Amino acid sequence: MMSEYSPTTGSPADDFHFSREDLHDPSTPTPTRINGVLQPPAPMHTSDDVMRxxxxxxxxxxxxxxxxxxxxxxxxxxxxxxxxxxxxxxxxxxxxxxxxxxxxxxxxxxxxxxxxxxxxxxxxxxxxxxxxxxxxxxxxxxxxxxxxIQGLFNDMKIRLEDTFAPTKEQEANIRAIARDVIYAPGCTSVADMHLEVLAILEKEKVPLRFTNIFGNPAREKVLLSSIKSHCASVRGHFKEAIFKSVPNTPLDVFTLEMNQKFRRFRPAAMTGEEAEIAATLEKGTTCRNALLRNFVHANPHFRNQPDVDSDGEAEKTPPTTESCTEPVRKKKKKSNPRPAKGEDFWGLFDMLMKTARTEKGSNFSSRAWKDYFKNDIMPLDKAGFKVSAMPTLLLNNGGAASASSHVPMTFESPGPTLSQGYAGFTAQNSAEVAGSAPRQTGGYLANILPRRS
The missing domain is CATH 1.10.8 (Helicase, Ruva Protein; domain 3)
Structure with a gap:
């Protein structure tokens, strides 16, 4: 058996055990053993020396x-x-x-x-x-x-949700993306460009600093409303710039000005393969600008007509001075009746381009497009739109376009898509264009888009 430590001698003592006598004053009553059973001490009395x-x-x-x-x-x-x-x-x-x-x-x-x-x-x-x-x-x-305090902050955060609005930086980024989308050669649906803008913002939400919006349905709804407003403003400014360029501004000068205003990057800063892609993109941009200039020359009545956004509401024609942070307010004009959806400037141009690509191919570098630009579009543009005889754009047989002529198509051209950072511009449209075409009349593009008084 292990010996126990003695507090008095500091050495092992086989028979030593702790007891209350070792820890209390000697005058304190201690328990006793009777027949091996420990008995409690006698009760204390007032005559005892120990008081507690x-x-x-x-x-x-x-x-x-x-x-x-x-x-x-x-x-x-x-x-x-x-x-x-x-x-x-x-x-x-x-x-x-x-x-x-x-x-x-x-x-x-x-x-x-x-x-x-x-x-x-x-x-x-x-x-x-x-x-x-x-x-x-x-x-x-x-x-x-x-x-x-944390509870107060949470309450304030919930209350501020009702007054949420994108920041000035986010508004500027929305407008920059909208300009880039509408100016891309592969843009086949200007009227619904807000969907492409929303997709780009969601994909690039980290670098563009939209992480506080995506994932919150209420804020996403506010963002979509802001995107639609900016897209409406960008459409109006681009249309106004096209009308101003005809017939006084040459095509190359107009393209250079629009590149600086609407494009997110500068092709001249690229080298190697990127420069080749940018050159291809530049050609597509020039071709599309030429088509737009011919379109507005043949349809001058669209200049003062309000456009229609994706919700079917009229868009106010924007002022000449553009603001990058304040979307143009929507206002129904009383002097010009609101056109039906698909019959406004951009709706008809989208239909024209889809039909033309069905006839001539989805690549501006194709032989059909090259011959058309060389023989029909560019001579008219270089002449300052002073030629009276203007050719038909869409159908080879000269007939009117119909809903059956609009088939699902894919616009494939060398270069990037918007979402891929211009690694190639490929836009797909699998939805058929609904509605019937206007009646056939004489004049340039009149087989598809008649003039209106």
Whole structure:
């Protein structure tokens, strides 16, 4: 059997066992054994030399004492190194709660076991514990205040959702993307360009800083409304620029000006394969601009006519001064009746281009397109649109276009798509164009788009 340590000699003593006589004053009554059974000591009397407060008095004077006794019921009662009055004084100095007072009392009880700590050491440790408990108390009070502030912030955030609007930077990015989309050679649906703009913004939401919008349906709805407004404004400004260029501005000068205003990148800064792609894109842009100029020359009545957006509402013709942050407000003009959807400027031009690509191919580099530009479009443009005889664009047989002539097509041309950063411009349109074509009349493009008085 392992020998036990003797607190008096410091050496092993085989027959030594702890008892209350070793830890209490000799005058304190001790338990006795009768027939091997430990009996409690005799009750204390007023004549006894040892005086100690009753449990009721202790609990009433120091509430933490009874709590500590409940938490640590098995700790042996030993004389405390520090009196209860001093423990209570430290607790009162830091304004500690009863639970923290119980911790101080339990700490002193543990420090008083066996030989116990010295009085200075016990006081120092007790004071440090009181400081820590005070810090914890202050921290909890501060956390409660922070919790109230966090709740206030959450409430303000919810209330601000009703007044959410894209930032000025986001508005500028929306407008830049809208310009780029409408000016792309592969743009086959100007009237619905807002869908392409939305797709680009979602794909590039991190670099364009739209991460706070996508994923929140309410904010996405606000964003879509802003995109439609900017697209309407961009369509109006582009149409106005085309009308102003005819017949006074040469095609190459007009293309250069529009490149600087509408395009997101500068092809001249590219080299190698990128420069080749940019050159191909430049040719497609020039061809499309030539078609647009011929279209507005043949249909001057569209200049003051309000366009129709994707929702069928009239768009106000924009002013000559363009703002990059404020979308043009929609307003129904009383002087010009609103055209039906698909019969406005961009709706008819989209239909014209889809039919022309069905007849001549979806690549501007094809032989049919090259011959058409060389023989019909460019001579008229270079002559300043002073030639009276103007050829038909769409159908080889000279007949009128019909809904049956609009078949699903794919516009494939060397160069990138908008969403792929101009690695190639490929646009697909699998939906058939609904509605019937206008009646056939004389004049340039009149087989498809008659003049209106």
């Amino acid at each position: 407060p009753s449990p009721v008095d202790t609990a009433s004077r120091w509430p933490g004492v009874s709590q500590a006794a409940q938490v640590f019921p098995n700790i042996q009662e030993n004389p405390l190194v520090i009196p209860l009055e001093d423990i209570d004084s430290i607790a009162q100095g830091f304004q500690l709660a009863d639970a923290d007072r119980a911790k101080l009392f339990a700490f002193v009880r543990m420090g008083s076991m066996m030989d116990g700590l010295s009085v200075p050491d016990m006081f120092t440790r007790l004071y440090l514990l009181a400081v820590m408990l005070d810090l914890f108390k202050r921290r909890n009070e501060e956390d409660e205040g922070i919790g109230n």
